[in-house]
Amino acid sequence: MNLTVNGKMLSFEADPDMPLLWALRDILDIKGPKFGCGVGLCGACTVIIDGKAVRSCQIVAADVTTEVRTIEGLASDKTLHPVQQAWMDEQVAQCGYCQTGQIMNAVALLESNPRPSDADIDEAMAGNLCRCGTYPRIRAAIKRAATEMAGA
Amino acid sequence: MSTIGKIARRTFLFGTAAVAGGVAFGYYSYTKPFANPLKDGLAAGEATFNPYVKIGSDGKITIIAPRAEMGQGSYTTLAALVCEELDVRLDQVSIEHGPPSPAYFNAAALSEGAPVPQFDEGMVAESLRAALKIVAKFVALQFTGGSTSMADGFEKMRYAGAGAREALKEAAARKLGVATSTLQTADGVISHPASGRSLSYGALASDAATIEAPSGITLRDRKGWKILGKPQPRKDMRAKVTGAPIFGVDVTLPDMLYGTVRMNPSPGGKMKSFDATAALAMPGVTKVVAIDSPYGQGIGVIADNTWRAFKAAEAVDIKWEHGPAPANSVEIDAVLKTTLDGPGFFTLRTIGDPDRIFADAPRDKVVEAEYDAPYLAHAAMEPMNATARLKDDVLEVWAPNQAPTLIQVVGTRITGLPADRIRVHTTFLGGGFGRRIEPDFSDYAIRLAREGEGRPVKVTWTREEDMTHGPYRPVAKSRYRAVLGGDGMPRALTGSVASPSVAANAVERYFPDVPMGGPDNMLIDGAYNQPYGIENYRIDGRKASLAVPVGFWRSVGYSYNTFMHESFIDEIAHIGGKDPLELRRALMSDFPVALGVIDKVATMVSWSTPPAPGRARGLAFALSFGTWVAQIIEVSKTAGTIRIEKVWCAADPGIVLDPLNFKAQMMSGIIYGLSAAVGQQITFADGVVEQSNFHAYDALRMNQSPAIEVELLENAHRLGGAGEPGTPPSMPALGNAIFALTGKRLRALPFSKEVDFA
Numbered sequence: 001m002n003l004t005v006n007g008k009m010l011s012f013e014a015d016p017d018m019p020l021l022w023a024l025r026d027i028l029d030i031k032g033p034k035f036g037c038g039v040g041l042c043g044a045c046t047v048i049i050d051g052k053a054v055r056s057c058q059i060v061a062a063d064v065t066t067e068v069r070t071i072e073g074l075a076s077d078k079t080l081h082p083v084q085q086a087w088m089d090e091q092v093a094q095c096g097y098c099q100t101g102q103i104m105n106a107v108a109l110l111e112s113n114p115r116p117s118d119a120d121i122d123e124a125m126a127g128n129l130c131r132c133g134t135y136p137r138i139r140a141a142i143k144r145a146a147t148e149m150a151g152a
Numbered sequence: 153m154s155t156i157g158k159i160a161r162r163t164f165l166f167g168t169a170a171v172a173g174g175v176a177f178g179y180y181s182y183t184k185p186f187a188n189p190l191k192d193g194l195a196a197g198e199a200t201f202n203p204y205v206k207i208g209s210d211g212k213i214t215i216i217a218p219r220a221e222m223g224q225g226s227y228t229t230l231a232a233l234v235c236e237e238l239d240v241r242l243d244q245v246s247i248e249h250g251p252p253s254p255a256y257f258n259a260a261a262l263s264e265g266a267p268v269p270q271f272d273e274g275m276v277a278e279s280l281r282a283a284l285k286i287v288a289k290f291v292a293l294q295f296t297g298g299s300t301s302m303a304d305g306f307e308k309m310r311y312a313g314a315g316a317r318e319a320l321k322e323a324a325a326r327k328l329g330v331a332t333s334t335l336q337t338a339d340g341v342i343s344h345p346a347s348g349r350s351l352s353y354g355a356l357a358s359d360a361a362t363i364e365a366p367s368g369i370t371l372r373d374r375k376g377w378k379i380l381g382k383p384q385p386r387k388d389m390r391a392k393v394t395g396a397p398i399f400g401v402d403v404t405l406p407d408m409l410y411g412t413v414r415m416n417p418s419p420g421g422k423m424k425s426f427d428a429t430a431a432l433a434m435p436g437v438t439k440v441v442a443i444d445s446p447y448g449q450g451i452g453v454i455a456d457n458t459w460r461a462f463k464a465a466e467a468v469d470i471k472w473e474h475g476p477a478p479a480n481s482v483e484i485d486a487v488l489k490t491t492l493d494g495p496g497f498f499t500l501r502t503i504g505d506p507d508r509i510f511a512d513a514p515r516d517k518v519v520e521a522e523y524d525a526p527y528l529a530h531a532a533m534e535p536m537n538a539t540a541r542l543k544d545d546v547l548e549v550w551a552p553n554q555a556p557t558l559i560q561v562v563g564t565r566i567t568g569l570p571a572d573r574i575r576v577h578t579t580f581l582g583g584g585f586g587r588r589i590e591p592d593f594s595d596y597a598i599r600l601a602r603e604g605e606g607r608p609v610k611v612t613w614t615r616e617e618d619m620t621h622g623p624y625r626p627v628a629k630s631r632y633r634a635v636l637g638g639d640g641m642p643r644a645l646t647g648s649v650a651s652p653s654v655a656a657n658a659v660e661r662y663f664p665d666v667p668m669g670g671p672d673n674m675l676i677d678g679a680y681n682q683p684y685g686i687e688n689y690r691i692d693g694r695k696a697s698l699a700v701p702v703g704f705w706r707s708v709g710y711s712y713n714t715f716m717h718e719s720f721i722d723e724i725a726h727i728g729g730k731d732p733l734e735l736r737r738a739l740m741s742d743f744p745v746a747l748g749v750i751d752k753v754a755t756m757v758s759w760s761t762p763p764a765p766g767r768a769r770g771l772a773f774a775l776s777f778g779t780w781v782a783q784i785i786e787v788s789k790t791a792g793t794i795r796i797e798k799v800w801c802a803a804d805p806g807i808v809l810d811p812l813n814f815k816a817q818m819m820s821g822i823i824y825g826l827s828a829a830v831g832q833q834i835t836f837a838d839g840v841v842e843q844s845n846f847h848a849y850d851a852l853r854m855n856q857s858p859a860i861e862v863e864l865l866e867n868a869h870r871l872g873g874a875g876e877p878g879t880p881p882s883m884p885a886l887g888n889a890i891f892a893l894t895g896k897r898l899r900a901l902p903f904s905k906e907v908d909f910a
Contacts, residue, residue: 015435015460022459026410031402032395034582035458036533037615041846044533071395080393087393091385091812094820095223096392097399097533097582122855129846131533131583132223133823135857137816 001062005030006073016062020054021045023061024070032071032100036129043128046101053108053124071100074107083107086145094132102128106142115146189253190216199361201319203255204234204312207361211340211354213238213245218256218294219301220249220554221388222532222584223820224875225813226301228387230309232810236379237313237372239337240353247387249578252556256294260304269501269681270778270870271743295555297589297704299777299873302809306871307371314372315365323360324351374807383812388580398580400552403539403610411600411611412461413443414468415450417620417840419700420475423449431464439603440468446664447592447701448621452600458612465614474839476699481835485524488629488696491650497692498671501680504688509644513635519727520633521720524900525712526833528625528705529849534582535618536593540601541608542567547574548608549598552581554589558662562591566598585824586704590623591662619849620841623661623703624834626652627696628712630679632720635688640728641738644688647720649676649713653695657702678713678880683743683775684721684736700836706824707876710776714880715829715887715901718772722888723897732771732888733759745804745868746773749782752802752863757784766790767797770888772881778872779805783822785858785885787893794890795910796826796858799882804865805872814874815862821878822860827851829883831904856910 003010005028014023024030024047033056036044040058047056048069056068074081080088083106093099102125109116109124116124121142130138190200197209206214215234221227231247250256317337324342325332328349336343343350374381391398416423428440428451436456443452451468455461478484510518538551547563556576563574581588597611628651635644655672671693673680680691705711721739725732733754740746750773754760763769767788774781781803788795801818808814832849835842843849887898890907898906 018459022457026457026459029404031397031404034399034533035401035535035612037846038462039615039845039847041850042533075394084393088385088389091383091389091816093223093386093389093392094225094816095533095581095583096388099392100395103393125854127853129533129851129853131531131585131824131827131851133820133827133852133857134816135823135852135854136819136860138854 003061003064004067006069007067014061016060018061019057020047020059020061020064020068021056024056024068030070030072034097034100036098041129042098043105044098044101046104046128048104048108051108051111053105069104071104074103081107082148083110083141083145086141086148089144090137090141092134092137092141094134098128098130102130102138106138106145109142110146110149114150116142186253186255189251189255193251197358199357201316201361201365202312203250203253204309205238205316207316207353207357209354209357211352213240213340213353215245215247216250217247218250219305220296220578220581220584220588222296222554222581222588224301224817225386225810226296228384229810229813230301230305231387232379232384233305233309234313236377237310238317240340242379242384242387244340252294252560252576254294254557258295258300258304260298260300269683270775271683294557295589296584297554297586299779299876303778303871303873310371311369314369316360318369319360319363319365320353320356322363322366323356327351327356327359380809382810384810386813399534399582400537400539400550400579401534401582401612403550403579405539405541405608407607408539409438409454409604409607409609410456410458410461411452411454411609412458412465413450413452413596413611413613413617414465414470415443415448415617415621416472416475418472418475419477419622421449421839422473423451424471424473426451426471427469430469431467434460434464434467436460437464440464441600441603443596443599445592445595445599446661447595452596452611454600454603454609462614477839478698478836479839480837484627484698484836485629487698488627488650491694491696492629492631492648494694497648497694499680499690499692500671500673500676502690503686504644506644506646506688506690509635509688510633510646517636518633519636519724520631521723521899523630523632523716523719525628525715526835526901527627527700528828528832529619529622529834529843530583530585530587530705531619531846531849531851532583532585532587535613535615536587537610537612538594538597539608539610540594540597541604541606542598542601543606545569545573547598547601548577549574549594550577550579551594551597552579552588553594554581554584554586555591558589558591559594561662562595563598566595567602585706586708589704615846616844619844623657623701625705625711626654626702627698630716632716634720634724636724636728640730642686642724642728645686646689647679647691647717648694649679649691649716650694650696651675651712652698652700652702654702654704654708656695658704661701674709676713677709678774678776679717681775682717683746684739685742686739706821707776707879710774710876710880711825711828714772714774714776715883718774718881718884719887719899722770722884722891726891736771736773745780746775748865748867749773749780749802749804752865753782753784753800756800756802756861756863757786759784768889768893770885770890770892772885772888774877774880776877776880778868778870779803779874779877780868780872781877781881783881783885785882785889787886787889789893790910793908793910794893796856796886798859798861801860801862801878802865803862803877804868805874806868807866807871808864811864814864817874818862818878819860821876822882823852823857825879825882826886829886829901829903830856830909831902833902
């Protein structure tokens with residue numbers, strides 16, 4: 001099957017029922033999306049498809065027809081995406097395992113809503129679990145990124 | 153026998169790690185320095201000065217941070233300790249976890265865990281702590297736990313940096329023909345200002361590494377610190393915001409196979425039989441094997457990707473036997489009740505004569521309460537996993553783990569190979585919280601690697617497998633009683649705590665042949681060792697016998713005892729007509745560090761100003777892992793649901809090595825504790841765990857997360873920990889706030905059993 005990931009068309013063999021998450025991780029060696037729960041409850045596997053944050057464990061790879069964006073595609077050359085930079089500036093990550101999913105969800109949020117309110121952030125991010133409790137800094141980083149992106 | 157000998161012998165009764173380590177690793181003379189484990193693995197041009205520092209001729213400086221980075225930031229701060237004395241910037245160094253080695257023993261984990269209250273600085277307590285440090289070195293334990301990385305590394309890591317610096321200076325002095333006292337060091341360069349000449353560390357490294365560092369190096373006074381005490385950007389941050397493959401699940405090796413396990417969900421239960429016909433017929437599935445390990449019986453699957461391994465494991469038809477654990481939570485509760493009513497108990501600290509006060513007390517002056525806490529899963533974001541390869545009589549294990557030397561023990565047990573043929577690579581950990589001290593995930597991976605015909609096998613558990621097998625934070629039940637005087641002050645307080653012993657259970661699991669007896673101070677940590685000056689006082693602990701595996705969960709005994717003890721102090725305050733903050737101030741008046749954090753948090757929240765209508769506040773205090781913490785939580789109620797609005801936290805670890813990271817750890821500990829308090833519990837039905845994934849065992853989400861404000865103080869005399877001390881006070885502070893708001897006293901965790909949360 002064919003899949004476009006971060007602008008690159010990739011051809012590979014996979015079972016017809018294989019979730020996108022496992023196609024990305026185990027076949028295409030794209031390790032940014034993480035396995036956390038396998039049932040769409042934690043958000044660690046979040047990627048962006050058609051501008052929307054999607055749990056890659058809940059969509060079959062064979063059903064994906066448009067481009068998949070993962071965290072590997074966010075930075076251009078050595079320059080981090082403003083959301084990644086905000087995560088650096090706010091020193092968000094602790095263990096870091098959920099953060100690729102958090103960042104992809106935040107990117108999708110800011111692309112559709114450049115000035116999110118606290119309630120917007122709550123609603124968009126509630127599906128992404130973090131066991132280290134980095135939520136206060138995630139919130140601060142989203143606001144910082146929104147300001148940076150508005151000024152750019 | 154010498155005094156230290158006597159103390160050490162006594163120590164073996166309760167020092168879990170000491171008992172375990174002594175048997176497992178053999179005895180090392182504590183005066184003999186350990187071999188530098190870096191000497192065997194040097195790259196071309198690289199020289200090593202001690203187990204913590206490598207410098208290449210190209211100027212590349214590598215620091216070994218021999219504690220697992222699981223989010224707590226020790227990777228960066230341990231390196232900062234070395235940099236401070238080595239005179240290099242943090243951005244000039246790279247950091248590695250390093251190999252497993254007795255050179256990286258954790259002395260503080262034992263001395264900070266000594267069964268004496270941490271506020272007790274008297275001679276007995278100090279000598280016991282000192283003796284335990286020696287025991288730790290004897291048994292050479294390398295593990296990350298007990299919030300001890302900084303206490304353990306504070307001097308060691310700085311001496312490592314200073315020793316390397318002095319050796320480099322000596323090499324430069326010889327090369328330049330000048331006295332070392334005329335040299336200056338900064339940013340990895342040694343300069344001789346008088347002549348304007350300079351040499352880089354890289355150019356000097358190979359010569360300097362052969363020079364013995366002079367003895368009698370004095371560490372710098374903190375007034376001169378350039379890195380420590382100031383916020384440092386975490387060295388692992390960029391990898392973590394770019395999705396770099398740094399975790400155990402990301403390990404990728406040539407020719408790698410993929411596996412998973414399905415173990416008996418009934419703790420301790422055997423596997424009667426299994427039929428793998430359907431699984432083996434599935435594409436990509438190569439093997440289905442029985443696993444019979446000290447951690448459980450079940451099956452392992454090997455396939456060509458993780459998804460296929462998961463599907464095949466599900467397709468195996470397995471007949472399980474029930475284990476010896478009670479069938480359901482009602483039966484478990486009955487065991488706890490029986491244990492509380494029974495005759496067996498231990499105490500570690502009794503003050504005055506509480507029994508006499510109770511006997512003489514009028515009934516209306518006696519306050520009684522019973523508290524409950526459930527089993528809890530750690531639910532780290534990264535499910536348990538490990539990768540192993542057995543080839544040419546060498547076992548290699550790649551694992552996100554907190555105890556690499558324990559993996560060597562397990563590896564020897566399974567393969568018969570000696571420790572020097574077992575290499576353990578510690579990846580970054582996607583959360584640890586104590587769960588990754590356990591060797592079960594490595595054990596299973598090693599067993600599947602034996603079937604891998606020399607190829608590496610990455611064994612990933614499903615979330616369901618992770619959540620339903622523990623080891624769990626133990627269940628606990630306690631009864632507290634107090635006698636109040638006419639002034640409302642407690643004249644006597646006693647508590648009885650029944651819970652399975654984590655110490656006994658963990659030792660049995662790690663070293664099945666070692667009997668573990670005696671008191672377990674962790675069982676009553678957070679109750680018996682708090683700085684409350686009540687003149688008649690006793691806490692007793694009772695080991696409940698329950699065949700459910702229990703382990704180290706962030707803050708261990710404090711995670712339930714602080715909830716129970718601090719809730720009871722709050723009850724006493726209300727019944728005695730005292731302000732809960734003023735009562736604590738009065739009871740802890742001999743401890744200025746405790747008063748410091750209480751007064752600080754009171755100022756942060758303006759305690760004397762009542763909250764807005766419809767809101768209320770609760771306070772709690774704990775001294776745990778050497779850090780003194782007071783927290784106030786404000787809650788509101790709308791349409792019948794409770795919302796946690798804000799948490800204020802004042803903490804005193806003595807010395808704050810990185811304020812930004814320390815505050816992050818307090819926040820983390822608070823949200824971890826509140827997640828448990830609001831809704832988490834592991835329960836049993838028909839002998840198996842009922843919660844299998846985050847739908848039934850959730851944690852606080854972004855929309856439920858309160859605002860959190862943290863302030864730090866530095867009055868304590870000893871360096872305390874960061875990873876755990878934020879957790880214990882959060883649960884009682886929430887319960888006390890809900891009481892203040894609703895008048896309903898919540899004595900059983902989680903609170904969602906009795907109230908609804910937003």
